[in-house]
Amino acid sequence: MKVIGIDPGLAATGIGIVSGKWLGIEEYSFGTVHTSSAIPLPDRLGQIFSKLLSVLEEEKPALMVVEDIFSTEKYPNSGITLGKVTGVILLAGSRLNIPVIEIPVREAKQVLTGNGNAGKAQLEISVRHLLKSETPIRPFHASDALALAMIGLFRRQNISGVRK
Secondary structure, eight states, X not given: OEEEEEEOOSSEEEEEEEEEETTEEEEEEEEEEEOOXXXXXXXXXXXXXXXXXXXXXXXXXXXXXXXXXXXXXXXXXXXXXXXXXHHHHHHHHHHTTOOEEEEOHHHHHHHHHSOTTOOHHHHHHHHHHHHTOOSOOXXXXXXXXXXXXXXXXXXXXXXXXXXX
């Protein structure tokens, strides 16, 4: 079974892909979609949509897991922008009829590190441990996306009993 995790961001959207059976991860890959602040917002959203759609068409995942939108009281506009990015990500999944689930970042951290308030570095170390990799996963957006994909793989197979 193949699962793609997406960590939405306007400047950098993390993408992580895992394939495996049951709780074993056989293959993984990761990357980011970068956009420039020098171009208008609609064009940046278009770039994210197009690049993600291309990845989804090529990889054909059985499930897409997206980090749920969050906002802080101090920076409410960041949450609005994140919502726009998440919207194009969800649209890409919908276009290809890929089932999508959203997971709050604290839940992902809790599942993989045992601490819902873990930092990005701690989450990245947990992801590497599960992948049995010594090589750091950078940027952190990519390791966050891998974390989401892993949770989707473990839960999907646990819930549905599907073992692809």
